[in-house]
Structures are given as structure tokens and as C-alpha cells.
Amino acid sequence: MKKNALTVLAMSAGLALTLGACGSSSAADSSGGDPATATGSLRVMIPTYPLSNEGKAEFQKVVDDFNKTYPKMTIEPDFVTYDNMNEKISTSIASGSGYDVLVTGIGWIQPFAAKKVFKDLAEVGVTREDVSTNTVEAMLPAVTHDNKVYGYPLIADARAVAFRKSAFIEAGLDPEKPPTTMAQLKAAAEKLTKRDAAGTITRPGFDFWAASGAYRQVFTTFLASTGTPLFKDGKPNFNNEEGVETLEWMKSMVNNVQSFGQQNSAKKPLVYTNEAPMGMVGGAVDCSEKGIGQANCDDLSFFLLDNGAKAEFVGGDIASIGAKTKNSQAAWTFIESLTKPEANNAQAKLNSKIPATKTTAETGQAQSNPLSKFVAANLSHAAYEGGATNWLEVRKSFNSGLDEVLLGKRTAEEVLSSLAALSK
Amino acid sequence: MVLYVVLTVGSLLMLSPFIWMVLTALKSPNEVGAFTWLPKEYHWENFVEAMKTAPFLNYFRNSLIIAIGETAVTLAVCTMAGYALAKLPLRGAKSLLTYFIVLLMVPFQIILVPLFLVVKSVPLFGGNDILGMGGTGWLNSWWGLIIPLAAGPMYTFLARQFYVSLPSELADAARMDGVGEFGIFLKVMTPLVKPALVTIFVFQVEGAWNAFLWPLMITSTDEIRPLQLGLAIFSQDQSDIQWPYLMAGTALAALPMIVLFIFAQKRFVEGMASAGLKG
Structure with missing residues (x-):
């Protein structure tokens, strides 16, 4: 844990130093001419494809597709994991050998766009309308900064709430009418919770699927279900009545269900x-x-929380173009290859996610299992985390701050106010 | 009797993570969620399937090259530096020793970015000019993987601690017999610090074998990436970690280190005790 904290501290310092050196000027585009004769290489940082034989084979298909347009250009992939992505980006920037294409996650866009690490995609002809029309419209805010598009969604990592129909029937609850509001959810969860004679919980009535220090995304989801996104126009939107009520409700659930x-x-x-x-x-x-x-699957049913607005937490992989690339056009062509239906579906399958396309519900991966089918059908209710330009630093404080409230060490008001003060 | 019981319990506690690792490697994906020691069925095929997932033979080979390379450099450089600090009349030897001790306290994460820049700017490598510009230097190369992590300050300090415990009269006698300074170091003093060499060897091989962050930073091709980066494949999706495969791969990766320790343990323990180090 200490090592992780140290890594974060060191890399934050590294990022601050190296990002400071990032200029805003774009280099001349050397791939803007005839693609058939363009030469050189594209450096691609991507966590979407695992370094397995299968992952590399799927990635090669994307490269082959790209080479149909740019036959003389080569791709230099750098397969990374989300855990070490920031170290990779900071060292590449520090060395002046930044990437041409960077695939990051939701939450990365605004911080790196503000530091001018990513290129405004308008420079390669991508508009907000393009993103709305071709991908998941609800993800548009997640890829924009100052009304400019800096990322293009590839795949979506959606979350839902699931319940066991048999358990509902056993507890006298109607599986046809799952709870939707926080109050209903709490009542159902309390009914479903099993305890021993000493009152110790032996079977939780509701699983947050969160370890200590990881309640941030659950909070974002529940908050969004009140119609309150975490950030609005880049400004904190959680230190308000809805935020406090949501966090107080979570506190009432923890160690209760x-x-x-x-x-x-x-x-x-x-x-x-x-x-x-x-x-x-x-x-x-x-x-x-x-x-x-199959038997377990058949017993499952899914729903979304709705305390005024349905909310489905969505993360995902977003493709961006490096601000200093000299091959903008080729970089965009490579992103286009990444977003072809076959490539998109393969990425989703490799990562147990769903394609972030307009027609996601019809894709093979979305149809392959009932949960993907459900989340794909509800992507229009996407709620995402991030929005602040210092989100990558603030989210660490979010984790510890929420824990303090859930464990009764500090009040929700106090913590949310201090987190809002930290957010830029 | 009590001592034996305590030591047995201690040994079992130390062994339990390894036992857990092997048993988890033999479970089906559905079994790893619930707590059970023994698998319902033993899935030995997990080991084969894990190794088939990626070019693990390459990764093993790469880790071996890195471990041997780093250890060879460390043994050569650190013993000489340690001997010089302990036995040669160097001006400022104490300050140098303090410098090495201070270096021991600098976490690797702090020097990651500067080290990356140094490695990228090595002149006349990877397309760089004499000023270290224009190319990639030692990035994506065996040089970059081996040299920066070899000759760590800890090993110099360790070697110095051993040499300082040897009587200087031995060196004086050799000088009287006309042996040169390098001969004294190589033929007289170094053979007497075998436990130190074994300790440095074990520590460095283990460190090189388990390295993750630095190889990840400076490589982008799995032609030269080591084993630990290969194992990360199984935990790529944090919400769906493939525990049986991860544990199978980890068990196989740990095997050479366990064998190494078994063979070197006598000298290693002597070395640790003599240098006053704790593992």
C-alpha cells in the first residue's frame, strides 16, 4: 500500500514536471498527403488488447486494416495495463517521444486534454455530432473538454444491479418488481440480509462489490440515479443535498446489510x-x-437504480491522438480501424465489456449473455466519473474520504466539501 | 519441544502462501471465489493452458538473460567498489560510504523518470548522436534492461561490510610477497567472502527475476519483456482476474527462485548473519 502511494506521489511529480514541458503547438502533419506513399511509424499505447496470443492476433487484424490505407506505415504498439498507464505516459512525454495514439479510460480525458497531451479531434475532422451519431451519445461529456472532443469511445465497461429471483421469492419479494429507489433498495436488502444468532451478517442483502478504498464508483452511480452527475461543466456537483443524502444512505447500508x-x-x-x-x-x-x-444465469435478473433518473455506471476505453504527433491523419485512420465493428466486438470480448457504438445492442458481444444485453440496451443512461482536470489525483482522495464517512469517522458534508475544494 | 512446535507453526505460516498459490492454480475459475483449501477436482491442465496463453518460453528466456546479466555486472562492480571502500586508502571513503547508505533510502519510483531520460539519451545507441539526441538510446534493448538495475548501492554496501571484517594483515602479507593490488583483491580477499558473493547473487537474481516496473517502462515489445510482464496478462481485466492461470504462472515463475534458494541457503544464511542483515 505504501509502495502504491509512493508510486502515485512520484508519478504525480513526474507528470507535473513533464506535462509542464508540453507545448500546445501541433507539429506539421506528415501523413496528411497521399496515404499510399506515407512512410514512418505510429506509436500506439493501448490497454485494450491483452498481450496474450489471442490479444495480439486481434490487434494484428486492426494493423492489417490500417495498412490497407497506409501500406508503408508501421505500427509500434505498446501494450500497457491501466495500473501503469500514467507512468508510461509521463515517461514518454518526459523523453519527448510521445505516442501518436493513446487509448486511456474515462476520467483521463479532461486531465490530459487540459494539459494539452491530447489533440482536439476537430483537427482531423471529428465533431461532437460524429461522436453522438456513431457512438454512445451519453458518453459525449466523458470525451469532451471545453466543448471540444478529445477522445473517441471504443468499448464501454458498464455496471448494473443484479438480483437472484429465487432469493426474492424466498424473502417474499416480487422478482417482477425489483426495487428502484434507494429507499426501496434498502428495505429489500434488509429483508434479504441473513444473520446468525449473535447478529453477525452471514449473507449480505446487498453487495456493493467494493473493497475498502473503492466505494467511489458506487457513490457515483447512486448519485447519478438522483439526476446529479459528479461534475457539471467541469465543476464539482457532489457537495450538495443530493450528494450528502446519497452518502448518508450508503453509510446506512454499510455494516447494516x-x-x-x-x-x-x-x-x-x-x-x-x-x-x-x-x-x-x-x-x-x-x-x-x-x-x-446456465442455471445460475437463469436465476439472475437485472435492474438500474432510478431515484429520479436511471443510472448505469460506465467506464471504458477511449482513443485519443497525441498532441505532438506528426501523423494526425494516419493516427485518426488507425482509430477508425480500431472502431470497425469486428475490431470493436473483439475488444469487447477480450475485456468482458461491450462495444461503445450506436448499434451496441445488436453486436455479437452484447447478445452473447443476458447481462451484456441488459447494459447495452441501457447505455443511454450512462453515468461516468471524472470531469475535473485534476481528477486522476482527486479520485484517490475520494476513495479515502468516502471510507471515512462510511466508517463514521467524518460527516458526509465535511468530506464532500473538502473533496469539492480539492477538485479543479 | 516448545521450540520445535513454535518453529513448525512458523514454517507452516511461511509456507501457507505457497501452498495456497499451488492449490488455487489447480482449481476451476468458479471455485476461487469461495474459501476452500482443496480443489474439488484437480485441474492440472491450468498449468498448460496458462503457458499457452502467451509466449511464456520467451518470457522465461528473457528473465534468465536479464537475471544473469544484472548479476554478473553486480558481482564484478560491487565487489570491487566494496573492497575499495573497505580496504584501500581512499580519500573521502567515509563520505562515499555515507553516500551509498543515503542511496539505499531513495525509492526507485523517485528516480524512475530521470533514469528513463538517462537511458534514452545514451550516446551512439539506438540512433542517438554523440550528444545522445535523435534516437531511443537504450530503450527497448537488453542494455537498458540490464545496466541501470545492476550494481545497486545495497550490494556495494553488503560487499564492503564483508571486506571490512577481513584482517588487513592478509593483504599486507600478499603485498610483501609481491602480489599486485588487483591480485590481492581477486586471489586473496575475495575467495574469503564467498558467503557475501552468494548473498549478493541470490538477492540480485531474485530482484532481477521479479522486476516489473522498469522493464514495463522501457520496453514495448514482448521480444525482450520478462516473465513478470507476461503474468500481468491474467490480471489485465481487474474485474475478472483469471486466478487459476495467474497462480499457475506465478507458481512456475517462483520455481527457479525456490530451487536457487535451496541450493544457496547455507552460504546465504552465513552471509546474512555475517553482514548483520535481515531478510
Whole structure:
């Protein structure tokens, strides 16, 4: 834990130093001429494809597609993980050998756009309308900064709430009418919670699917279900009545229907293994015998919280162009290859996510399991985290601050106000 | 009797993570969620399937090259530096020693970016000119993987601690017999610090074998990436970590280190005790 904190501190310092050196000027585009004769290479940083044989084979298909347009250009991929992405970006910028294409996540766009690490995609002819028309419209705010588009969604990592129909029936709840508001959810969860004679929770009624220090995304989801996004126009939107009420409600759930930070040893949603009758889940479930099995899948049903607005938490992989690239046009062509339906579907399959396209509900990955089908059909209710230009630093404080409230060490008002003060 | 019981319990506690790792490697993906020691069925095929997921043979080879390279440089450079600090009449030897001790306290993360810049700017490598500009230097190369992490201050300090415990009269006697300074170091003094060499060897091989952050930073191709980066494949998706494969791969990756320690443990323990170090 200390090592992680140290890494973050060191890399933040590194980022601050190196990003400061980033200029706003764009280099002349050397790939803007005839693609057939353009030469050189594109440096691509991408966490979307795992470095497995299968991942590399799928990535090669994208490269082959790109080479149909730019036959003489080569791709230099740098396969990274989200855990070490910031170190990779900061060292590449520091060395002056930045990437031409960077695939990052939701939450990365505004911080790096503000530091002029990413290029305004208008320079390659991409507009807000293009993103709205071709991808998930609800993800548009997540890829814009100062009304300019800095990223193009590839795949979406959506979350829903799942429940066991059999458990609902056993507890006298109607599986056809799952709870939607926070009050209903709490009442149902309390009914579903099982305790031993000493009052200790033996089966949580609701699984937050969050370890200690990781309640941030759950808070974002519940807050969004009140119609309150975490940030509005880049400004904090959580230090208000809705934010305090949401956090107080979460506090009333923790150690009441589930022990603080409870997870199983595989860190997978407890609903899948029937360790909890209801709780947060990801965006895909494997119903085969290698996964949770068809019988378990058949017992699951899904819903979204709606305290005034339906909210489905969405993360995802976003493609951007490096501000200092000399090959903007080629970089955009490569992103286009990444967003072809076949490539998109392969990325989604490799990551248990869904394609972030307008027609996501019809894609093979979305149709492959009931959970993906559900989240794909509800992508229009996407709620995302981030929006502040210093989000990557603030989110760490979010994690510890929310824990303090949930454990009763500080009040929700106090913590949310201090987090708002930290956000830029 | 009590001592034996305490030591047995201690040993079991130390062994339990390894046992857990191997047992998890043999479980099905659905079993890893719930707490059970023994798998319902033993999935030995997990080891084969994990190794088939990526070019792990390459990764093993790369880790071996890095470990041998780093250790060879460390043994050559650090023993000489340690001997010089301990036995040669160097002006400012104490200040130099203090400098090495201070270096021990600098976390690697702090020097990551500067080190990256240095490696990228090595002159006349990777297309760089004499001023270290225009190319990639040692990035994406064996040089970059091996040299920066070899010859760490800890090993110099460790070697110095051993040499300082040897009587200087031995060196004086060799000088009387006409042996040169390098001969004294190589033929007289160094053979007497074998436990130190083994300790440095084990520490450095283990450090090189387990390195993750630095190889990740300076490589972008799996032609030269080591084993630890290969294992990260199984935890790429944080919400769906492939525990049985990850544990199978980790168990295989740990095997050479366990064998190394078994063979070197006698000298290693001697070395640790003599230098006053704790593992």
C-alpha cells in the first residue's frame, strides 16, 4: 500500500514536471498527403488488447486494416495495463517521444486534454455530432473538454444491479418488481440480509462489490440515479443535498446489510456465486459451464437504480491522438480501424465489456449473455466519473474520504466539501 | 519441544502462501471465489493452458538473460567498489560510504523518470548522436534492461561490510610477497567472502527475476519483456482476474527462485548473519 502511494506521489511529480514541458503547438502533419506513399511509424499505447496470443492476433487484424490505407506505415504498439498507464505516459512525454495514439479510460480525458497531451479531434475532422451519431451519445461529456472532443469511445465497461429471483421469492419479494429507489433498495436488502444468532451478517442483502478504498464508483452511480452527475461543466456537483443524502444512505447500508469492504477471494460480484442475493455486477457474465453456469444465469435478473433518473455506471476505453504527433491523419485512420465493428466486438470480448457504438445492442458481444444485453440496451443512461482536470489525483482522495464517512469517522458534508475544494 | 512446535507453526505460516498459490492454480475459475483449501477436482491442465496463453518460453528466456546479466555486472562492480571502500586508502571513503547508505533510502519510483531520460539519451545507441539526441538510446534493448538495475548501492554496501571484517594483515602479507593490488583483491580477499558473493547473487537474481516496473517502462515489445510482464496478462481485466492461470504462472515463475534458494541457503544464511542483515 505504501509502495502504491509512493508510486502515485512520484508519478504525480513526474507528470507535473513533464506535462509542464508540453507545448500546445501541433507539429506539421506528415501523413496528411497521399496515404499510399506515407512512410514512418505510429506509436500506439493501448490497454485494450491483452498481450496474450489471442490479444495480439486481434490487434494484428486492426494493423492489417490500417495498412490497407497506409501500406508503408508501421505500427509500434505498446501494450500497457491501466495500473501503469500514467507512468508510461509521463515517461514518454518526459523523453519527448510521445505516442501518436493513446487509448486511456474515462476520467483521463479532461486531465490530459487540459494539459494539452491530447489533440482536439476537430483537427482531423471529428465533431461532437460524429461522436453522438456513431457512438454512445451519453458518453459525449466523458470525451469532451471545453466543448471540444478529445477522445473517441471504443468499448464501454458498464455496471448494473443484479438480483437472484429465487432469493426474492424466498424473502417474499416480487422478482417482477425489483426495487428502484434507494429507499426501496434498502428495505429489500434488509429483508434479504441473513444473520446468525449473535447478529453477525452471514449473507449480505446487498453487495456493493467494493473493497475498502473503492466505494467511489458506487457513490457515483447512486448519485447519478438522483439526476446529479459528479461534475457539471467541469465543476464539482457532489457537495450538495443530493450528494450528502446519497452518502448518508450508503453509510446506512454499510455494516447494516453488508460488512464494510466485504468481497470474496476472487473479487468477483457475490451475486454470481449466490453469496449475496442482490448487488452490483459488471457488464458481462459467462453463462457457460466454464463460467457461472446456465442455471445460475437463469436465476439472475437485472435492474438500474432510478431515484429520479436511471443510472448505469460506465467506464471504458477511449482513443485519443497525441498532441505532438506528426501523423494526425494516419493516427485518426488507425482509430477508425480500431472502431470497425469486428475490431470493436473483439475488444469487447477480450475485456468482458461491450462495444461503445450506436448499434451496441445488436453486436455479437452484447447478445452473447443476458447481462451484456441488459447494459447495452441501457447505455443511454450512462453515468461516468471524472470531469475535473485534476481528477486522476482527486479520485484517490475520494476513495479515502468516502471510507471515512462510511466508517463514521467524518460527516458526509465535511468530506464532500473538502473533496469539492480539492477538485479543479 | 516448545521450540520445535513454535518453529513448525512458523514454517507452516511461511509456507501457507505457497501452498495456497499451488492449490488455487489447480482449481476451476468458479471455485476461487469461495474459501476452500482443496480443489474439488484437480485441474492440472491450468498449468498448460496458462503457458499457452502467451509466449511464456520467451518470457522465461528473457528473465534468465536479464537475471544473469544484472548479476554478473553486480558481482564484478560491487565487489570491487566494496573492497575499495573497505580496504584501500581512499580519500573521502567515509563520505562515499555515507553516500551509498543515503542511496539505499531513495525509492526507485523517485528516480524512475530521470533514469528513463538517462537511458534514452545514451550516446551512439539506438540512433542517438554523440550528444545522445535523435534516437531511443537504450530503450527497448537488453542494455537498458540490464545496466541501470545492476550494481545497486545495497550490494556495494553488503560487499564492503564483508571486506571490512577481513584482517588487513592478509593483504599486507600478499603485498610483501609481491602480489599486485588487483591480485590481492581477486586471489586473496575475495575467495574469503564467498558467503557475501552468494548473498549478493541470490538477492540480485531474485530482484532481477521479479522486476516489473522498469522493464514495463522501457520496453514495448514482448521480444525482450520478462516473465513478470507476461503474468500481468491474467490480471489485465481487474474485474475478472483469471486466478487459476495467474497462480499457475506465478507458481512456475517462483520455481527457479525456490530451487536457487535451496541450493544457496547455507552460504546465504552465513552471509546474512555475517553482514548483520535481515531478510
